[in-house]
Amino acid sequence: MNEAPAVANNPELEAPSRRSFVGALFAIGGAAVSLILAIPLVRFSTFPLRKVAAEDDWSDVGPVTDLASITAPTAKTISIEHRDAWQTTTNETAVYVLPPKDGQFRILSPVCPHLGCSVRWENEQNKFICPCHSGSFTPDGERIAGPPPRSMDSLDAKVVDGVLKVRYRYFRQLVATKEEMA
């Protein structure tokens, strides 16, 4: 009680002095409790911001055993799942799986790099032909003729637990180099 002399000289000071001390105690205690309670509230409300990075964007193409023996490009339908909070939207799209070379799977996007039509595999002619403007590609997807400015676009592929997976992407059309679109 080092303020004792002041209190003795001026008794009216006592109440405000003690009050401001208790007030400070409340302020500190209240702030501490509010802070502790605010942490879960902040974490709760910022959850979507921290969640985004974890999204898995690999789609299943099929079991490796079924695809290991193909001799020509084979169209496979994949589901692309997009997660929006508690909902998922599933889009289906096709990709071409090429016969494995040196044990490596290669997957092509069916989207024509010219104007985006779906390129078809023509087995009798042994080439890919785009139905819109007759662009054609080798069985490896290399450009042969027609308006397409580049070869067909390859997609990232990997094998996980015996299942071939692909990361589906869109690429800019009408340009000579493969440029991914956001």
Add this chain to the structure above:
Amino acid sequence: MPTNPNTTAPEPNHPTAAARLTSWFDTRTGVNEILHESLDEPVPGGAKWAYVFGSGLLYLFISQVITGVFLALYYVPSADHAHTVVSYIVKEVTSGSFLRSIHAYGSSGIIILLVLHIGQTILYGSYKGRRELLWLSGCILLALMLGMAFTGYLLPWDEKAYFASAVGTNLIAEVPIIGPSLQRLVRGGDQMGTLTISRFYVLHVFMLPAMLIGFIAAHVFFFRKAGAAGPIKEDPIAPKLPAVPFYPKQVLMDAVFSISIIIILAAIATFIPMDLGPAANPADTHFLPRPEWYYRPAFQALKYLSGRTSILGILLPAILAVIFASLPFLDRSLERRPWRRPIVVGSFFAFLLVYVSLGFASYHDDYGDLGLAAQMRKQDQDAELFMKQPFIPEAAAGTATAALASADPKILKGRALFEANSCSSCHGEHGEGTPAAGALTGVSQKYTDAQLIALLRAPNAQMTNGGMTPVDLKDDDLAALADYLRQLH
């Protein structure tokens, strides 16, 4: 305390920046007067732990408002999403289970504090002496809080929520004359469904809280007008005991009590999180509907009433409520010592005893009967199992190809053309758009059939620049394609 500014001599000619700010603020708001008014309220006979329940209730109510507002960030009041989003909150969102548990257990906490607050008021006779409006506003607050508990219970739309609310709203039909219409109004139809959720949601989130805030303000106002009643020996109208200001001692007690409540709630929420059962399945005929523990005694009382006496299930609580609300009008004497008021105090505790016994009887009936006990345990296990499963997101509407199976053949033909002509490679499988081309959903709002067909035949400059080619199809194929596009959503 050496740094306490009041211990050094004040220098009135050179006020500190903080003092000037305080003064600036006070001259514009009168905040010092408000603080003085709210903190220096005289408490006859001084601070007591018996007076903490009202502040505790206010504190818990604020906690419910805050957690409720945050939960609303993720909640969707619709029968097809409610359970999924609550499951998302509990299983995916950080701190979601904790906040939901605080909110759910908070309702139980409010009920317990209400009983303590009312018990203290009755025991101390502090409803006496020109405090009728204070009491009545409190009765309305009690009813509103019970309404909050009832409406909030349905919102997770799990099995127990669904069936408990189905039983609860069935009771409404027992009200004489207007019962069946009232029940339809509350449910938004004959059956429990998505409209029931939206009605309960609007009541729980907008209407009841708005009324609660209004009546809390009135309750506090009436309390301040009448003044604190003080201990049982005090005259409730003209207090004689020396009064001690509310601040700091009573404020400290109130704060310690309120903080203890929140710590207890947080501990329970952490160690025994509130569970969520499987989604409501109205077709499940085995489910035993049971209300929350505080409604259990009322639920049990209804078991003893059947046929002609079943009307008592509605009438008896109504009569009790009217007697309860008119207490300060019936008990006019200023005598406050409980032992001198055996009828009021005795009736209240007799009621509590009966209510608690009915609650115990309800649990005893459930767990005493082997068949019921097994079913109750199964329900608990189902909820436990559901809690352990990972969150499963819901497929968004419109992506389900099942919807197309029942579609018009013309639309199916349109869809086939959409795919065969590679439209989907740019516009997406369901016309939802991709980075390569815009969405086609909602074209029906922008174009008429004729305009749409014309655009497909001869795309405009913007479309051509984006890579769109003219669609070369027969007229009826083009019409089918247009039909398909127009129903995309």
